[in-house]
Amino acid sequence: MSLDPLNGTATEIAALVNDRQISARDIARLSVERIGAIDEAVNSFTDVTAARAFAEAEIVDSRILAGESLPLAGVPYAVKNLFDLEGVVTRAGSKINRDNPPAGRDSTLVTRLREAGAVCLGALNMGEYAYDFTGQNAHDGNCNNPHDLARITGGSSSGSGAALAAGLVAVTLGSDTNGSIRVPSSFCGTFGLKPTFGRLSRAHSFPFTASLDHLGPMARSVADLATVFDVLQGDDPADPHLAHRPPVATATELPKGAEGLRIAIAGGYFRDPGFPVALAAVDHVAKALGVAETVEIPEAARARAAAYVITNAESAALHLKRLQTRAADYDPETRDRFLAGAMVPAAWYLDAQRFRSWFRAAVNRVFETVDVILAPATPFPALMATEKTMTVGGQEVPVRPNIGIFTQPISFAGLPVAAVPVWLDGQRMPIGVQVIAAPWREDHALRVAAALQASGAAKAPVAMIGG
Amino acid sequence: MTDFDAKAHVAHMEAVMGLALAPEWRATVEAHVATTARMAALVADFPLPDEVEPAAVYEAGR
Numbered sequence: 001m002s003l004d005p006l007n008g009t010a011t012e013i014a015a016l017v018n019d020r021q022i023s024a025r026d027i028a029r030l031s032v033e034r035i036g037a038i039d040e041a042v043n044s045f046t047d048v049t050a051a052r053a054f055a056e057a058e059i060v061d062s063r064i065l066a067g068e069s070l071p072l073a074g075v076p077y078a079v080k081n082l083f084d085l086e087g088v089v090t091r092a093g094s095k096i097n098r099d100n101p102p103a104g105r106d107s108t109l110v111t112r113l114r115e116a117g118a119v120c121l122g123a124l125n126m127g128e129y130a131y132d133f134t135g136q137n138a139h140d141g142n143c144n145n146p147h148d149l150a151r152i153t154g155g156s157s158s159g160s161g162a163a164l165a166a167g168l169v170a171v172t173l174g175s176d177t178n179g180s181i182r183v184p185s186s187f188c189g190t191f192g193l194k195p196t197f198g199r200l201s202r203a204h205s206f207p208f209t210a211s212l213d214h215l216g217p218m219a220r221s222v223a224d225l226a227t228v229f230d231v232l233q234g235d236d237p238a239d240p241h242l243a244h245r246p247p248v249a250t251a252t253e254l255p256k257g258a259e260g261l262r263i264a265i266a267g268g269y270f271r272d273p274g275f276p277v278a279l280a281a282v283d284h285v286a287k288a289l290g291v292a293e294t295v296e297i298p299e300a301a302r303a304r305a306a307a308y309v310i311t312n313a314e315s316a317a318l319h320l321k322r323l324q325t326r327a328a329d330y331d332p333e334t335r336d337r338f339l340a341g342a343m344v345p346a347a348w349y350l351d352a353q354r355f356r357s358w359f360r361a362a363v364n365r366v367f368e369t370v371d372v373i374l375a376p377a378t379p380f381p382a383l384m385a386t387e388k389t390m391t392v393g394g395q396e397v398p399v400r401p402n403i404g405i406f407t408q409p410i411s412f413a414g415l416p417v418a419a420v421p422v423w424l425d426g427q428r429m430p431i432g433v434q435v436i437a438a439p440w441r442e443d444h445a446l447r448v449a450a451a452l453q454a455s456g457a458a459k460a461p462v463a464m465i466g467g
Numbered sequence: 468m469t470d471f472d473a474k475a476h477v478a479h480m481e482a483v484m485g486l487a488l489a490p491e492w493r494a495t496v497e498a499h500v501a502t503t504a505r506m507a508a509l510v511a512d513f514p515l516p517d518e519v520e521p522a523a524v525y526e527a528g529r
Contacts, residue, residue: 198524211522241524302513305506312503324485327492336492340499343480348507353521355510360522401502 006030007462010075010170010224017074024057024074028119031076035168038465041149042166043141044159046081047088047123056119070117071227077171080157081123082206083107092206093128095139096322096329107204108236116231121169124159128331130208132156133183133403138331146463147429151382154187156180160218161188167462171219171228177212178307179407185419186432187382190460192218193225196439197414198243201236209314220460222450226251245440253443257451261444264293266375269300270406273392277431278376281422285374285433288457295370298362303409306352313349316341363413367438372448376406377419377432416442418449420458473501
C-alpha cells in the first residue's frame with residue numbers, strides 16, 4: 001500500500017489499526033489535516049466533524065486495546081449531507097433546511113458504520129435536495145472534480161465522489177434515486193454500490209423520491225464496498241420501505257470472481273445513442289471479462305421516462321409547501337424542475353407506477369438467461385463546469401436532467417449495480433461502467449467488479465491535486 | 468398528447484397549486500413541464516393491460 005496510510009483502502013487502514021500499527025486517532029488526524037489542506041479547492045465537505053472524529057477514534061482505539069477486531073477499525077468516512085449526523089443540521093444541499101435544528105440522532109447507516117469502528121469526518125456537498133446529476137450547488141458552491149478541478153464531479157452525491165478521489169476519506173455514503181451514486185462514481189473515478197431497492201435502511205435521511213431512493217457506499221476498492229455493504233445490511237423497524245430479505249454476505253464471496261456467472265452487454269438503448277467513450281469503456285470491461293454476448297433490456301427508454309415522471313411528481317409533492325412559500329430560496333437549477341413537478345397530473349404519475357410493475361416482470365425474464373449485465377454509467381467522462389448542454393439522438397438537451405439516461409432505467413427496476421471506474425488509453429478522465437445484477441444479488445455485481453479491479457481493468461486512484 | 472400546451476397548463480396549475488412563479492422563472496418551468504409531458508406520453512403510449520397494478524411498498528400491519 002501507499003506510504004501515506006490515508007491513501008490506502010479502508011480494508012488496508014482497518015488492518016493497520018486492528019494490528020495497532022497505527023492508531024485510529026492518528027488516521028483521524030491525518031484526515032482532518034488533509035481536508036484542511038485540500039478541500040478548499042475541491043469543496044467536497046460542508047461540515048467537518050473533527051471533534052466527533054477524534055472522540056470516535058478514541059473509542060475505537062480503546063476497543064482495539066481491549067482485544068476487539070473491528071471490520072472498519074479507524075476507517076475515516078463522510079456522508080452526503082442528507083444523512084442525519086447528531087448535532088449537525090441535515091441541509092440536503094439546500095438553503096431552506098439550514099433553518100432546521102441540528103439532527104437529534106444519527107441515521108441508521110451511520111450508526112452501523114460507527115459500531116463497526118469507522119470514524120466520521122463530516123457531511124459532504126451535494127446537489128440541492130438530490131435533484132441533480134452535475135454536483136453544482138448555488139448555496140454551498142460547486143463541488144470540483146479532484147482529477148481536474150475545472151470539471152464537474154457529477155451528482156447528486158458530488159462530495160461523496162470528490163472526497164474519495166481526493167483521498168480525504170476512505171469511504172463515503174451517498175444516495176441514488178436515478179444515478180446519484182453511479183454518476184459521481186463515473187466522473188470521479190471511484191467504485192460505488194447502488195444496492196437493490198429496499199435493501200438498506202433509509203431511516204433518518206432526508207428523502208427525495210420515496211419510490212426510487214436508494215442509499216449506498218462509495219469507496220476506492222471493491223473489497224471496501226463489500227465490507228461496508230455487509231456492515232450496513234440488516235432490518236430496521238424505523239424504515240417501512242425495507243424489504244423482508246435476509247442479508248447477503250458479499251465480502252467473503254469476492255474471491256470467486258466472475259467464475260460461473262453468465263455476463264452480457266446491454267444492447268439497444270444502451271448502445272444506440274453512440275456515445276463513443278462510454279461504449280469503449282463497456283467494451284474494455286467486456287474484453288477483460290471475455291464477454292461478447294449482448295442482451296436487450298426491453299423498453300428501457302420508457303423505463304427512463306417513467307422514472308423521470310415519478311421523480312418529478314413525488315419530489316415536488318414532498319416540497320409543495322416550501323415551493324408555495326419559499327420558492328425563491330431554492331437553487332434556481334432545482335426550483336424550476338420542482339415547480340414543474342408540482343403540476344403533474346395524477347394519471348401521468350400512476351401510469352408510470354403501473355409501467356414499473358410491467359418493467360419489473362420484463363427485467364425478471366431477462367435475468368433468466370444472464371446473471372450480470374454491463375452498461376455505461378454515464379454518456380461521457382466529466383464535463384467542464386461551463387458545459388450546460390449535451391446532444392442525445394441529434395437533439396441538444398440540458399445536461400442536468402440528462403446525464404443519467406443510462407442509470408435511470410436500472411434504478412427504476414431497483415437492480416443492484418456496482419459502478420466500476422475505467423481509465424481508457426488517451427482519455428484524461430475516468431468513466432464508469434455499470435455492473436448490473438439480478439435483484440438481491442449484490443454479491444454477483446461485486447464479484448465481477450472485484451475481478452475487474454484485480455485484473456487492472458478498473459481502478460480508483462487518489463488524484464494528484466495541484467501536482 | 469401532441470397538443471399539450473405547456474404554457475396554458477403552467478398558468479392553470481400555478482393557481483390550482485397555490486404557486487407564484489416569478490416572470491423570469493416561467494419559461495424554464497414551461498420547458499420542464501413540456502419535457503415531463505413528453506416523458507408521460509411515452510409511458511402512456513405503452514399498451515398496459517388493465518390488471519397491471521402500480522408498484523408500491525405499502526404493507527398493512529408493518
